[in-house]
Amino acid sequence: MDIRTGDRDTAPRGSAPEALPGLFEAGGWAFAAQVAICGIFLIVFVAALDLARPVLLPVTFAFVVGWMLGPLQVRADRSGVPMLLTAISLWLLVIVVCNGLVMLLSAPVIDWVDKAPEIGRLLKERLYFLNGPWVALQDIRNAILPEDQAKSAGLDLITIVQPVLSVATPALGQVLIFFATLFFVLLGRSGLRRALVVRFDDHESRLRTLRIWNDIEHQLTSYLSVVAIINLIVGLGAAIIAFSVGLPNALAWGVLAFILNFIPYLGAVIMELILLGVGLVTFPTLTHALAAPLLYLVFTTLEGHFITPSIMGRRLTLSPLIVFLALVFWTWLWGPAGAFLAVPLLIVGLVAIHHIFPKHEPNLPG
Template sequence: MPPVIRRQEVVAICLVGLLIICIITGLYLAKAFFLPITMAFIVGTMLSPAASFLERFRIPRALAAVLIVITATAGATFMVGLIGSPAVEWSSKLPELGSMLKEKLHVFDRPLALWQQLQSTIGGPDNLGSLHLPKIDWVQPALEFLSPTFAEFLLFIATLIMFIASWRDLRRALIMNFGEREWRLRTLRILNEIEGHLGNYLLIVTMINVGVGIITGLICAITGMPNPAGLGALAAILNFIPIIGPVAMFAVLVVVGIVSFPTLGGALLAPAMFTVMTFMEGHFLTPMIVGRRLALNALAVFLALAFWTWLWGPMGAFLSSPLLIVALIVKEHLMPDDAPQLPEG
């Protein structure tokens, strides 16, 4: 009898593994459909409290959904507009900027020569004799990777409006789908907690990122960096992506600083101040504001970020933390941690 049970458990594990692989494969291959739908569901859940607030002023929920989406789209368009003009200007000067950057990085020729000599002494490869900048033929593929198609954007906007407008009916249908009262109450608690947590997450993260953008703009203005408003807007947008966003912004500030300033010290002043600011924000300000209920394990955040970025790119990186919050809430309600705690020490 025990071997039969063991064999059944192995078969069950294999079937679950195959199901997970099939789901991940489907999400990857059908990204053009599932990404905008998932994005609309997550963002719609975040914005649903705003629609409920507008309903208190006797504004129909469908009209409230349209107003909320228009307002959010206008804000995003404004932020992109601050970045777009200087980005187009810099992209038109990429060959010139590349040669200028290469010329200014000659300060690293001597350390690279010493490194090459050390490698030759110990018998390693000696292919770092000079600093070579990558070619710029990556720009077009990068833009295609970062920019959603018009069909995906249209699907996202349409789904977002209809989701916010019909969220109450969807909630009621999900709850009444269960026959037992206990499961109905559990589903209601899960949905309420997801809506509350995601709404708070969007509000808090947006306020923090706007503050990061303003401070970054001030840092760039004080240090004499070009287009501080655009760099501040870029910092605010990139900070929505955990870990990757601040690192990418640091790299942007380094490149802009090296191109714009005659000395390496002046070029690294703004990136250094930005690093101090993001360290204070990430280790002190955000944990203090977010609090224990929205705090996430650093390893879980990193693994979720890596997985969803691999699966869906930058938009997947943006969705990684909200999806992790949803998964943890569902896990807490469906699999409560009632096991006895291990003694400390």
């Protein structure tokens, strides 16, 4: 009954409110079902990526590197070089570059591992001002855990070696999968592209697939080659900074900065922390130890605001928010290796979306 007029409500009992008429219609339920199916598929897809990481990670790396080297294969093919010779040459080039980077970094790492007990003692002496907070944390731990559990929570050699072996042993298999997949990707690039194109029946779908493949190769090659040049400048600057402040192995610092700078945002932060830690061990004063991190911070700030925008241009720039979210997602899913793949996979996804869902700009009047 309407309170204002005294009339009875003529709507039948059990009918849906007029404010939500579409919710109980067939179209509304169909839309809700589609959203639920898409959500379930997304969850299952992410879970599959996580479970298949030992295989998908090196295979994805191989495809990214193969796409990046695709234009070189095209030029070699146009010059009359046999495909097998091109694939073997590029494959050996990747092996040589990876081996060179490992050799440049392995000697300093082995040296620092041998000095681990001395480094720990020096850090404890240099960071004496943190003894108070550290003692407070230990008191809190002793108050929460019984004494026998607190002792069992300490570190020993076995607890350190076991995680290292659990990571290093699968990593060797993943390296073999990467190089094997990369060789077959380079060898069968044209055949793989042709097989993907002929899967579609209509002419428009075939052209779209071919455009996606070619655009992915072009964008990845353009982006990663320009980023490699920028990172080479960053590595050279890091080597000069390390040499000028007196850090040992200046060339290794340049190589490390070159590699870490492929990770947006996090790479520079990791480099700063490593420079600070080594500076605290190497130099007698805190001021001298802060010299290299501060100089590197100034250099990377200039690089991020002036060098990179001037070299990259507007054509290759990506939204910082999208890059950060991609970095967070792939690092969470695949760890440090996912951080290196975040931007290349983002480029692949954006290229595919651009061709599958093209934008139609409206014709605005006046």
